[in-house]
Amino acid sequence: MSDTHAQTVPYVRESMLPQAEPPVAERGVVKWIRENLVSSWLNAILTLVSLYIIWWVVSHVWGWFAGSVWNAGSLTECREILAGEEGACFAVIAERWNQLVFGFYPPELYWRPLLALALFFAAIAPVLFPERVPRAMFVVTAAMPFVNVWLIWGGSLWGPIFVALGFVAGWGAWRLAQPRLGVLAGAILSVLAALLWWGVVTGWASPDFARILPLDLQRVTSRDIGGFLLSTIIGLSAIILSLPLGILLALGRQSDLFIINKVSVAFIEVIRGIPLIVWLFTAQLLLNYFLPPGTNFDLLLRVIIMVTLFSAAYIAEVVRGGLAALPRGQYEGADSLGLSYWQSMRLIILPQALKISIPGIVNTFIGLFKDTTLVVFIGLLDPIGFSNAIRASTDWNGIYWELFVFIGVLFFIFCYSMGRYSLYLEKKLSREHR
């Protein structure tokens, strides 16, 4: 405090006081605690109770985690090592790690699914982060589905190549026919060209190519694919396939064309109105009766198709919500610019509608990914199925929590990253003034 001017004019201070620290109770940690934890008597009591509950849970679980045994051959051995102490027996994960992740996939070929996963990430990078990854990477995106099928199931590369060339044939027919004959005829011709390619040219030429240049990988049957690999294959295939299908269904439901509209509505309502587990049983059991005997329609493929259709119906409804949220002016504006239906959808309507739908779409994907565990009921060995099978061996009979914790953590990592990406995307795309 300054004394020099203190008495010059009574009651008036002419000089500034040096800045003082706020009182202890009004700054830093103390302030935060006062405001957030003990702002009233009731809150203080609730804080204490909550802290006690957290401590109780952590102290119980921590002992179990801290005492974990990672190296033992069976549950009995684990118990001997623990000698009555509390502790988890994560040795089961150490021993069965390969099975939980890859199923019965031949161990010497583990590099193939891993490479496929790396390729998958390389392929979705330009889709997820278009401004940071060069556009040339879209070549990888286009090739990824075909290469990955080859990597995971093996066999000759020529099969996937000819399937891919069929799409190229369809696209070529579209480019040739559409300017001359119009959209509808162009679409029909393009589908016909692709079918012709797959039906005639592939069967005739692909064995010859395979003879000249084999490009063979050892075959792995779907029966050998299990564990987390199985969940990932079903989940990611269904996610990739169901998004375009769902968007088409949503547009179909909004369409003025009578048949397209009614077919879309019927499809969405029927698929959505019946539980996924029923569709899975249909895929596993009933289809066998309707297909001619001896046909070998891969069970995994059947499951992927069912899960894809199921989630497409949900995506369609989410996207329809986005379409409905757009003001009528956007549609009219597109029309007044003279854009065709597909141009207006591609350039004006869908970019806005999809942006609105992102949280719903990602939510559906996360749900779909976790729903893949339902395949345990049709005898496929996904991680949950393997936890039962592992428990059935005499070594590990009676072990529960360790397996479920492990499976839960793996699923959490996947679902949480999807959720974080959706948040990032929403922030990036947000154009509103906030």
Added chain:
Amino acid sequence: MKKSVFLGAATVACLGAGAAAAQTLESVQENGVLNCGVSTGLTGFSSPNASGEWEGFDVGICRAVAAAVLGDPMAVNFVPTTGQTRFTALASGEIDLLARNTTWTFSRDVDLGFSFAGVNYYDGQGFMVPRALGVSSAQDLDGATVCIQTGTTTELNLADYFRVNNISYEPVPIETNAEAQQQYLAGACDVYTTDASGLAATRASFENPGDHVILPEIISKEPLGPLVRQGDDQWADIVRWTLNALIAAEEYGVTSTNVSELASGTDNPEINRLLGSEGELGAMFGLENDWAQQAIAAVGNYGELFEQNIGESTPIGLARGLNAQWTDGGLMYAPPFR
């Protein structure tokens, strides 16, 4: 009721498929591999080991049939099936043989259109209680709470047994065996009831198995056996006689270690016919004459198979009981090989 209507319709639907798939043996030999349905996991009966090979008592039956038909016990495609999918998998031809602890009942044999090839394990429903309860007989269980899997025959057997004996109980419904173990250990029920082999396997997994007793009463008949589609008698015969060969081998003292030595000929004509050094038994159903020798060499005789997977030397520790040879007071009795 609904289920039987559904399965009945499914059976009718598959009759067409059944006729086309009559020659199971030929298709198995052509493919060079046997599609065998097993449980997705049942302690001692079927489970994959750490290197991914299936092991267990039911798995042994699959391997024995594969050895008899194809000469290679490893030429088996194991198809894990659940309680719901097992019958349709067999009816639709996805699998050629179902060895999945399936109880032989009238309606399954007659109405569903399957042929049971015999019994590889005589099971029955039993009770497990904590030793501290001081109960020595199921008759003392008046007023007890019982953990019971819903929607199974065990639930019906339990109700019948308590009604016949005029005692009361309080059921605690649970969904799976894993849940039952947790509930029972947590003290949610006094008694756990399921098949005796399952009880033994469950008890073996406890931290202190000695604290729990399995009561002597067995209240139901559960003959478990392998089954095939009806309408292909040759294939049913092959599975039936492969099982019989394993049982007969134990009776005559043929084991996996001495089978190749005995196959060169013995002074017991029954063994000679079984192992193919005398007569043409194998040729009668379209196999090599050494089919039984292959099967026994692959998995051992019935007694060896039992001891290896569920017998007293394993943690499960089941006694032979009803599953002993008829000469030892059990029910295992193979018809003569001639």
